[in-house]
Amino acid sequence: MKNIHALIDQNRERYIQDLIDIVSAPSIGTRPETVRNCAQVIVDKMAKLGIEAQIMETINNPVIFAEMKCKNPDAVTVLFYGHYDVQPADDLELWDSLPFQPEIRNGRIYGRGVADNKGQFLCHLLAMEAILKEHGELPVNIKIILDGEEEIGSKGLADFAAKNKELLKADLVYTSDGGSQRTDTPTVVFGVRGVMNFDLDLVTADIDNHSGNKGGVTRNPAWEMVKLLDKMIDENGRALIPGFYDAVLPMTEKDKELIDALQFDPERFAKDFGVQEIIAKDKYDYYDKLMFQPTLTLNGLRSGWTGDGCKNIIPKSATAKMEVRFAWKQDPDTIYKLIEDFVKEHNPRVTMKMVEDYMYPSRNLPDTPIFQPVIEAVEKAWNVKPIVCPITGGSLPDFIWTTIMEQPSIVVPYANPDEANHAPNENFLLDMFHQGVHTSAEVICALGKFK
Ligand SMILES: [Zn+2]
Structure with missing residues (x-):
């Protein structure tokens, strides 16, 4: 391993240029011609x-798909998932440098997609290159799949996976x-919440x-919409849609054990999030709400006059932009139907429509055997115990692996907590980018028991 890590250190500057090369090719999921061009640049x-x-x-x-077999017939097969599409970059005025002309400032590289997700999947590719250079072969079979539309729901990949x-x-x-979660400690995640957006x-x-x-x-x-919304949720933020929580599974003893090791500092969290307060009774309640409970969120409201001063009107319409974050093991179709029935019952003139496609929640059991060597390898690469989260509150198309393909899936984020993904000035700390290459190399070799 020593030689591999040394080789990775020697190539630090070249890796940055590799990243610049692929970030300079825009690949906005909703503009397919840019996506195709970028796919070729990456290939x-x-x-x-x-x-x-x-x-x-x-x-x-x-x-984008690649497969490399190793000589050992008993070797495990690792599939690296990443996505090469990016979020749109507007509003350009809010960027300090151009989103598709990456720039380095204060130890960070700035550009759209540097961290979400081009810089992160590149770490795996660079680690493979280093191992191949050093050993002439890989210690495990590796497959790579790079999604071209993660930012718009991964529908194509879900269909592709089911057929392949x-x-x-x-x-x-x-x-x-x-x-x-931190710049000095790696994070390992075993599952994600799902997500669905809809308009009323x-x-x-x-x-x-x-x-x-x-x-x-x-x-x-406007009044009618407010009255309907008021019926949907109680004062503690729990949804009042009958059946909404029926499929939700409680955390297990093993989950509780993992949560015991996580931090809980409501005052610091509030400060970090830029919010006035954290709504949680204690540590378990906090992580239960973030990981094991669904949410029904009102993202925005549109109706009538909202500018300064006044305008004496009765609005002609009202729209509520809403979202559900699904907990394991809620089914999006079922929940959609429950909400639709609820809306019909309380105000039949309100219409409901889905915005984009939904993502299912995904969950792997923490004691899945193949996770252990991965966690140990991550610890070895960082020289510190990782923060291990049973579930993360956000969403990824992880259900493709766990539900469609029925194979274990682990998420190890490499970006800094303030990567500003989806926002102006998206960035990747160069030290963390580099650390990602070391981490991928350590993981690949641990799974192949390469010494
Ligand atoms: Zn993203």
């Missing part, structure tokens, strides 16, 4: 690293995406009406 880069990859079609954006189970079969799926709409007139001349004799969609 060419992989060829230079000694990894032969191909672009494969899905029902939507293409995926043999191709994507592996003993372990390893994903590096999102931010680590109510239209009661063709135009905004005069609130004096028509006031009292016409319906007000």
Whole structure:
């Protein structure tokens, strides 16, 4: 391992250039022509690293796939998942440098996709290159799948996986995406919550009406929407939709053990999040709410006049932008139907529609045997015990691996907590990028018991 780590250290500057090369090719999921061009740039880069990859079609954006077998017939197969599509970069004014011309400032590289997710999957590829250079072969079989539309729901990949189970079969799926909880300690995650976005709409007139001349004799969609929303949730933030919590599974003893090792400092968390307070009775309640409970969130409201001053109108319509974060083991279709029935019962004139596709929740049992060598390898690479989370509150298309493919999947985020993914000035701490390459190398070798 020593030689591999030394080789990785020697190549630090070149790795940064590799990252710049692939970030400079924009790949915005909703603009397929940019995605295809970027896919080719990445395939060419992989060829230079000694990894032969191909672009494969899905029902939507293409995926990039590569497979490298090792000589040992008993070796495990690891599938690295990453995504090469990125979030849009507007508003450009809010960026300190251009999003697709990466710039290095104060030990960080800035650009759209540097951390989410190009820089993170690149760590695996660079680790493979280093191992191949040192040993001439890999200690495990490796498959790589790079998604072209993670930022818009991964529908193409889900369909592709269902049709190509043999191709994507592996003993372990390893994903590096999102931010680590701290810059000095790695994080390991075994599951994610799912997500679904939907709109509630109510239209009661063709135009905004005069609130004096028509006031009292016409319906007000803003009030009606507020009254409906009020019925959906109690004062503690729990959804009042009948059946909403029926499929939710409580945390296990093993989950509790993992939570015992996590930090709980409500005052510091509040400060870090920029919120006035954290709503949780204690540590278990905090992590239960974040990991094992679903949420019904009102993301935004649109109706009538919201500018300064006043405008005496009765709005013609009202829209509530809403979201559910699914806990394991809620089913999105079932929950959608429950909410729809609830809305119909309380205000049949309100319409509900899904926005984009949903993601299922995903969960792996913490004591899955193949996780142990991975956690140990991550610890070895960092020289500190990782923060191990049974579930993370955010969402990833992890259900493709755990539910469609029925194979274990582990997430080890490599980015800094303040990576500003999806926001202006997205960045990746260069030390963490580099540490990611070391970590991937350590994990690959641990799984192959390479010394
Ligand atoms: Zn993202």
